[in-house]
Amino acid sequence: MCNFIIYYCIMIPQFILPSNLQLKAETIYSEPGVLYIHTAVCQKYSACPICGKRSKRIHSRYSRTLLDLPISGHMAKVKLKARKYFCDNAVCPRKVFTERFDYEIRPYYRRMVRSNDLLMRMALELGGNTGAAISRYVGVPVSPTTILRVIKGVDDWAFKKGKTYGTVIVDLERKEVLDLLPDRESGTLAEWLRKHPEITTVSRDRYGPYALGVKTGAPHASQVADRFHLLMNLGEATKRIFQSKGKELREVFTLYNDPKRGISSRVEIEQPAPSRLETAEPNISTANIGVARQHKFDKVKELHSTGITLRQIARITKLARGTVRKYVLMEQLEKRQSRSSTNLEAFINFLLQEENRGKTYRELHKSIVQMGFNGKYTQFCCKMNEVYSMQAFIRTKPEAPIVVKTWSPTRLSLMLYMEPEDLQGNEDRDFLKLLFETLPQIKQLEQLVKGFKQLFAAKEDGLLKNWIEEAVKSECGLKNFAKNLLKDYEAVNNAVITNISNGQVEGQVNRIKNIKRKMYGRAGFQLLRNMVLAKSA
CATH class of the missing domain: 1.10.10 (Arc Repressor Mutant, subunit A)
Known part of the structure; x- marks a missing residue:
């Protein structure tokens, strides 16, 4: 059974309804889990949504139910008897229109605006499924589809990794996402830039359509190539050079692993040295005492001679006190005797x-x-x-097999970037030394790679041009990479001489990926864009 509790108007607190809304609460009654608030409209006129002319002539009345913020854990529903008005403007095509409100209530909405804002915040933080689950506990129950619709139009397609790409535009000074574009075509970027003539500098990666889009949409803006992508491009070029020298590398690997060079990576297994090479008959009773045991015996004697107590010696050597006491009383360490004798000598x-x-x-x-x-x-x-x-x-133990040490082209390209002290162990340094001696062009390649890396630290105008000229004249294989830099020389040179970095964009891309994962397959572009921009504001 429903329990009805009726209050007079003067007993209803004013804060139940929004203060800026021209509504007057008349009665409240409850059902299990739900509070119903009957209200009356206080405004004397309403404006036509087409022509904007005010009207006081009422056509009819109808009922609306709006979901409001919960009250004391109960779902709150506002029962509103709204009105329809005549439009007295003779030239207006709308003859009858529904009552309009300036705040909180919108046409066709079934929730108050402040209730909608609560759902929007939940959707932005939690996503569709989780947001819908939490909404039931806060008194504004909605479905996952509804909570997503709060922040987007209905759109259920998703980006596919490796097939569909978008463009993110970031303000590097404020570290905020300005916009998200649905693709990475030059025309889309150019159109966006035309709408934002205030942009004077664009930092971008080396994707060709981006360069064309910036040139078309903002010809006055200076372009800066991303340093990270420049180093990545150089690494890929270096990797291709090593891949093209497979025969030469195999010869160097063979030479490096030759045991005669003394650099072989053979795993040496120490054989215990025989104590009596001339003895033909075994003498088991006089076998050598273990090195570790003899070392602890000597340590006990040394510590005891300095006046340290037996308890302290036991803690230092991690021996039992009984063993320490026995070692102190012994003149020299004796070989352990087996508990039972055997007839193995026979x-x-x-x-x-x-x-x-x-x-x-x-x-x-x-x-x-x-x-x-x-x-x-x-x-x-x-x-x-x-x-x-x-x-x-x-019987001699078999020698351990020789482990042939090799390096992949990817690893070799990374090693050229590194300083000698940053290389992993002596093997990398020894192999690079042999590689430079055998293939002088690789040594030249290393010098160019490290020289390109130093350009960003020096930040001097003209150094890039000198480096490109040197790379074009070299025989190490970087000619094509250097010639491609000439095609985008201005942007690459700006990356060398300025401090502008595209690192903030990479961080925003990771954030976008995390937001997209929260959408559970519903991350359409419009939803993704709204969430990224809302979290950046």
């Missing part, structure tokens, strides 16, 4: 025979167990390791 000669050299420890252990060995497999392995470490004729 099978040593059998194990060292030529036909047993290729067998694994498992196979050898299985053989001597059948012959009467009384020890465990772990004991067998420890003893055999000691035996092999003392024999001159032990």
Whole structure:
């Protein structure tokens, strides 16, 4: 059942309705979760939307229900008895029109403007699906389609990565997005620039239609090429040079990996040095003591001689106090004795025979167990390791395979940008040194690459022209790149001698991507543009 609670007009607070709206609240009644506010219009006339002439002659009345901001967690709906007026202008084509309001209420709207603004803020921050879910909790329930329609016209197509591109225009001084264009054609950009004659400097990437669009739409504006894209173009040109020298690079790789050069990347495995090369018979009981154990024994003796307590020595060496106490009382470290003795000595000669050299420890252990060995497999392995470490004729471990070290064209092009101290390890430095000695044109290429990079630090007019002339005369393969710079010389030179950077644009592009991802497949261009501009304001 619905509970109806009626109040007199004088008891209704004034702040329930917008203060600038000519409405008077008369009664309020409630249903579960909803407050209904009956209102009466206070304005004495209304203006015709076609001719603008005011009219006081009422034609008829009709009811409107408008969703307002929630009140105390309840959905608020304003019941309005609106009026229709006669237009008394004889030449006006509109004879009857609905009542118009200056604030908060618009024709055909089913929400107050302030309620619509709330939904717009939610849509801008949360997107369609999430915004619609939250709207139910704040007392303005709408569907995802409706919440998106608040900030755009109905448009459900989306940009496709790699197929459809747009253009973002950013104010580099204020760091704000000025506009978003639906494509990257020169005509679209030129038309936009014609509407903004106040623009005098344009920073852009090296896409050809952009240069043409700026030249057409704003011939008075100076163009500045993006430094990042210039370095990217140089890196791509350098990469192509290395790709064209595949045969020469393979020869340098072969030479670099030659063990005779002493630079081979073979992984050396240290073999334990035999202690008795002349001894033909094994002597297991006199095996060497472990280096780590001997080091800790010496450390304990050294610390104890300085007066440090046993507890402190145990903390420093990370040994048990009992072990520290035992080491202090010992004159010299003794070899650990196995808990149980075995009869392995009886099978040593059998194990060292030529036909047993290729067998694994498992196979050898299985053989001597059948012959009467009384020890465990772990004991067998420890003893055999000691035996092999003392024999001159032990089985030699196979050499580790030689790892052939190579570098990709992409990596080589990056290495030319780097200073020697920034390279990763000695391998990169050694290989570059060999590469420069073998292919002198690559050394010349490195000098040009680093020289181009230094142009942006020096910022002197004329250096770019000298660099282009040097690159055209060189035999390293940068002629085409240098000639392409001449075609866009003014913009590239402005990038060299000025501090204007296009980095802010790259940051805005990342922000646009994040906004687009929030649209859940509904990021039409108009919606995307509205959201980007709203968040930039």
